[in-house]
Amino acid sequence: MTMPPDSSEVTDTDPHPTQALDDTVHQRHRLGILTITAEAERVEFTYLRDMLTLTGGNLSRHLAVLAEAGLIDVTKGYEGRRPRTWIAITPAGRDALAAELRALEALVLRHRRKPDA
Amino acid sequence: MAEFARDRETGHPEQLLADLTRIRGAVRRDRQANAFPLLAFGALTLASAPLYLDSIGPDTLRPQHENPVLAALGGDLLQNSEAIGWYWLAALLIGYLGTLGWYRRRALKVGVQTPTRNYLIAGIFGVLGGLALGPVLQFLATGTSTSVSEAVRLVFFPIYALLYLGLIPVLVVAVGLLVLARLERSRLLAIAGGLLVASLALAPVYVNTAPFGDDFPSVGYLPTVLLPALVLLTAGVIATTRARRTHA
Numbered sequence: 066m067t068m069p070p071d072s073s074e075v076t077d078t079d080p081h082p083t084q085a086l087d088d089t090v091h092q093r094h095r096l097g098i099l100t101i102t103a104e105a106e107r108v109e110f111t112y113l114r115d116m117l118t119l120t121g122g123n124l125s126r127h128l129a130v131l132a133e134a135g136l137i138d139v140t141k142g143y144e145g146r147r148p149r150t151w152i153a154i155t156p157a158g159r160d161a162l163a164a165e166l167r168a169l170e171a172l173v174l175r176h177r178r179k180p181d182a
Numbered sequence: 183m184a185e186f187a188r189d190r191e192t193g194h195p196e197q198l199l200a201d202l203t204r205i206r207g208a209v210r211r212d213r214q215a216n217a218f219p220l221l222a223f224g225a226l227t228l229a230s231a232p233l234y235l236d237s238i239g240p241d242t243l244r245p246q247h248e249n250p251v252l253a254a255l256g257g258d259l260l261q262n263s264e265a266i267g268w269y270w271l272a273a274l275l276i277g278y279l280g281t282l283g284w285y286r287r288r289a290l291k292v293g294v295q296t297p298t299r300n301y302l303i304a305g306i307f308g309v310l311g312g313l314a315l316g317p318v319l320q321f322l323a324t325g326t327s328t329s330v331s332e333a334v335r336l337v338f339f340p341i342y343a344l345l346y347l348g349l350i351p352v353l354v355v356a357v358g359l360l361v362l363a364r365l366e367r368s369r370l371l372a373i374a375g376g377l378l379v380a381s382l383a384l385a386p387v388y389v390n391t392a393p394f395g396d397d398f399p400s401v402g403y404l405p406t407v408l409l410p411a412l413v414l415l416t417a418g419v420i421a422t423t424r425a426r427r428t429h430a
Contacts, residue, residue, distance in 0.1 A: 093198070100202045104209040105294045112212075112293030116205070144290055151295075166202070169195040176195070 089134045090165045094119060095127050099162040102137060102154040110150035128152060136161055211428050213296045215288040216371050217421035219281040219362060223355045224414030226273040227407055233262045233269055234348070234407050237400040254313045259346040260403065270351035271309070278305035278358065296365055304361040308354035316345055343386035347403070352410045353382055370424070374417035381409040 090096060097117050102108050114124050131137045136158035140151045154162070238261060249258060253267025255274075260266060282298055289295035319342060322334040335342070344350050356378040363371035385406040394402055 096198070096202065097205060100205055101209050101294075104206055105213055106297035107289075107295050108209075109293030116208070166199070169199055172195045173199065 086168050087161060087165060089130060089136070090161045092127070094123075095131055096162075096165065098124075098127060098131060098152070099136065099154060099158055099165075102152055103159055103162055107140075107151040107153040110152065113152060131158070134161075209294060210367050212292050213289075213294045214366050214368055214425070215285055215296070216362065216366060216368055217418055217425055218284040219277070219359065220371075220374060220414050220418030220421055222280055223277050223359075224411055224418050226277055227352060227355070227411035227414060230266065230269055230273065231404055231407050231411070233266045234260065234403045235400045236261045236403050238398075251313065251317075254316045255309075255348070255351050257344075257346045257348040257350070258316070260348055263348055266348040270348075271313075274305070274309050274312075274351055274354055277355070278302070278309075281358075281362075298362075298365065300365060301358060301362050304358050305354075308357050312350045312354050315341065315350060319345070340383065340386065343389075344382060347385055347389065347406055349382055349385055349406060349410075352378065352407070355410075355414075356382065370417060370421055374413060377413045377417075378410055381413055384409070 090099060094117055098113060101113060101116060110121075110124065110128075113119075114121055117124065119127070128137065128139060132139050134157075136155055138153045138155055140153070142149055142151070249256065249264045249267055252271060253264045255270040256263040256265065256267030278301075282302060285296055285298050319334065319338055322338075323331045341350075344353055356375050359371050359378065360375035362368070363375055388405060389403070392398070392402060
């Protein structure tokens with residue numbers, strides 16, 4: 066008797082999970098920025114810089130890419146005399162992060178089942 | 183987080199996911215500031231204890247209180263119910279606004295802000311709900327058909343008991359902590375909120391079964407507020423110790 070294939074089994078006809086990875090989000094530091102901002106209402110520029118141990122310029126470039134894609138909102142202001150830049154994730158950013166994590170998990174699953182995939 | 187920040191191409195997805203989980207945990211630890219609400223509400227609960235001194239005892243027929251609407255949080259059973267109502271109205275406002283201020287201050291200091299809007303909403307609805315609870319339950323229990331009023335008395339008996347004993351404000355505190363636990367993803371806050379609810383559930387049981395008989399002492403009601411205060415202060419001390427260890 067032939068058993069139906071397990072729905073969780075990886076088959077050659079399934080699209081490879083890497084196809085679901087988004088270049089804008091997948092970059093390691095941008096993924097870090099989205100992960101951190103998804104955990105809070107808003108995050109200060111210096112916190113992100115220190116957490117990811119990036120230079121200010123490097124972080125600014127990554128933020129510009131994410132802001133241009135509509136994945137984060139950047140708000141500049143003052144707290145007393147001190148200038149502050151706050152970063153908040155947008156709903157589109159949350160969706161993009163969730164999709165990226167799903168794709169990564171699918172990739173891990175596929176790798177475990179077919180180590181040479 | 184140096185491992186995460188190392189300038190390299192995105193490596194193995196499993197390693198990347200593990201790094202992201204680590205970074206998520208670090209952000210959660212950084213934004214947690216739950217020692218303040220636990221200690222503040224613990225101190226406010228402890229400070230309310232003298233108001234719960236009552237020399238009459240639970241089984242004695244008492245004159246009906248006609249407390250102002252804004253003092254409704256104190257219920258209408260205890261001798262000092264009006265004072266309890268006014269005290270808790272002020273204490274809840276101070277506690278909730280103080281907590282919101284503390285989280286804002288903490289966000290400015292650390293650079294990562296917890297979303298506290300739902301906590302504020304819980305506080306507003308908690309206080310307004312606590313004030314409206316007495317008249318609403320009274321209407322449902324007496325101004326409706328017999329079957330409805332019987333059902334209301336049966337279903338809401340625990341709430342009635344807390345209302346009479348002036349303990350609804352502590353329930354408002356517990357709800358706020360549980361909302362904050364969800365926002366902070368804090369297990370400690372969730373446990374403290376759960377224990378607070380459990381201690382409230384014990385209060386009517388204790389009052390109805392306390393072996394004082396006709397000699398109900400004036401301190402007889404104190405355990406109903408001292409136990410919640412103890413829960414809050416103990417959790418606050420644990421939160422403070424943990425925060426010091428984390429940021430040491």
